[in-house]
Amino acid sequence: MGAELSVWIIGVFGIVAVVCWFLSKLLIFDSTKHDEQFVWLRSVEEDASKKE
Incomplete structure (x- = not known):
């Protein structure tokens, strides 16, 4: 049982x-x-490529 x-x-x-x-x-x-589309108005990948 146990x-x-x-x-x-x-x-x-x-x-x-x-x-x-x-x-x-x-x-x-x-x-x-949702944040990329409505809050940030840009994507995370876009932001990462600009910093390089």
């Missing part, structure tokens, strides 16, 4: 970790894209 419970707990934490990881990637990418 081993089965351990497997379930590890599985649930694994699923939650994967969902959090994908959500954080989505939020970072989407936030940067």
Whole structure:
């Protein structure tokens, strides 16, 4: 019974970790894209190429 419970707990934490990881990637990418389009009015790549 203890081993089965351990497997379930590890599985649930694994699923939650994967969902959090994908959500954080989505939020970072989407936030940067929104900022480039509406706030900064230029892209990050453009700014990096000007400094070189």
